[in-house]
Amino acid sequence: MLFIAPSILASNFVTLGDQVSAVQAGGADFLHFDVMDGVFVPNISFGFPVLKSLSLHFSMPLDVHLMIQNPDLYIERFAAAGADYITIHIENEGDTVEMLRKIRKCGAHPSVALKPGTPIEEVFPLIDEADMILVMTVEPGFGGQSFMPEMLEKVRRLREETQRRGYDRYKIEVDGGLRIDNIADAYDAGANVIVMGSAVFGSHDIPYAIKCLRAAAKREPIPEPSEPLISEDYTPPTGEDAAEAEQLEIAETTGDAEVSSSDENVSSHDDKCDVTVGDETDTTAE
Ligand code: DX5
Ligand code: ZN
Numbered sequence: 001m002l003f004i005a006p007s008i009l010a011s012n013f014v015t016l017g018d019q020v021s022a023v024q025a026g027g028a029d030f031l032h033f034d035v036m037d038g039v040f041v042p043n044i045s046f047g048f049p050v051l052k053s054l055s056l057h058f059s060m061p062l063d064v065h066l067m068i069q070n071p072d073l074y075i076e077r078f079a080a081a082g083a084d085y086i087t088i089h090i091e092n093e094g095d096t097v098e099m100l101r102k103i104r105k106c107g108a109h110p111s112v113a114l115k116p117g118t119p120i121e122e123v124f125p126l127i128d129e130a131d132m133i134l135v136m137t138v139e140p141g142f143g144g145q146s147f148m149p150e151m152l153e154k155v156r157r158l159r160e161e162t163q164r165r166g167y168d169r170y171k172i173e174v175d176g177g178l179r180i181d182n183i184a185d186a187y188d189a190g191a192n193v194i195v196m197g198s199a200v201f202g203s204h205d206i207p208y209a210i211k212c213l214r215a216a217a218k219r220e221p222i223p224e225p226s227e228p229l230i231s232e233d234y235t236p237p238t239g240e241d242a243a244e245a246e247q248l249e250i251a252e253t254t255g256d257a258e259v260s261s262s263d264e265n266v267s268s269h270d271d272k273c274d275v276t277v278g279d280e281t282d283t284t285a286e
Contacts, residue, residue: 055082147177159190
């Protein structure tokens with residue numbers, strides 16, 4: 001099964017509710033929710049209040065991607081705010097296995113992401129703990145960047161490894177730069193959860209865009225009327241992000257910028273979750 005997960009990072013927040021209604025009407029499977037703290041990645045997005053509003057108003061599963069420095073401190077609150085999937089990065093400091101277990105204990109599906117520079121073998125020991133693995137196909141932090149096709153080899157190797165372990169429908173998510181012209185390559189490589197920001201929210205007809213993208217993934221004909229998917233006048237709120245990302249990369253390589261990652265002022269606390277997951281442990285499902 002193919003899961004389409006539009007990322008609201010690319011939406012126009014003035015009319016967020018209407019656009020999410022269109023995403024739901026278009027048959028999207030998940031709503032992808034990118035949380036950025038300005039520390040783990042050099043960008044800031046949104047958090048609990050927005051997630052809670054969406055969760056109270058919409059029924060579609062909320063797929064929360066945490067690009068934050070200390071995810072362990074916030075797992076309970078994201079679960080309580082309505083997250084159905086919670087993805088943490090393997091590059092975070094801390095005990096990834098413990099965090100994944102905490103996510104499950106809080107009633108959400110645990111998931112782990114890896115950046116483009118992290119070898120795929122590093123997540124292999126986490127396959128049994130997680131219900132999904134997210135292979136980043138851009139550097140995390142910004143929407144509207146170009147897809148990195150070389151990441152598909154990581155997807156292939158991960159799919160092989162999950163199959164070798166007997167998971168026929170393990171969820172492998174790809175995120176960043178997915179468009180109508182590369183979605184089939186990602187699906188063929190073994191990705192079955194496809195995150196798309198601008199490819200969905202850049203369309204003047206979101207339900208139609210989702211139908212086209214789903215067809216394109218399976219190399220089926222694009223449904224009529226076959227109009228352009230991305231509106232020419234589309235300027236996402238994060239529209240300058242790709243340029244911003246490039247500037248930061250240039251600054252970092254020339255030593256003009258530094259992103260700090262201090263957590264000195266953040267106090268830790270105990271695992272407070274007592275919600276059990278029941279029969280929701282679906283590492284073998286879909
Ligand atoms: C990047 C985010 C992505 C991003 C995808 O850090 O994790 O979810 O919103 O946006 P597009 O599809 O426009 O590349
Ligand atoms: Zn994401």
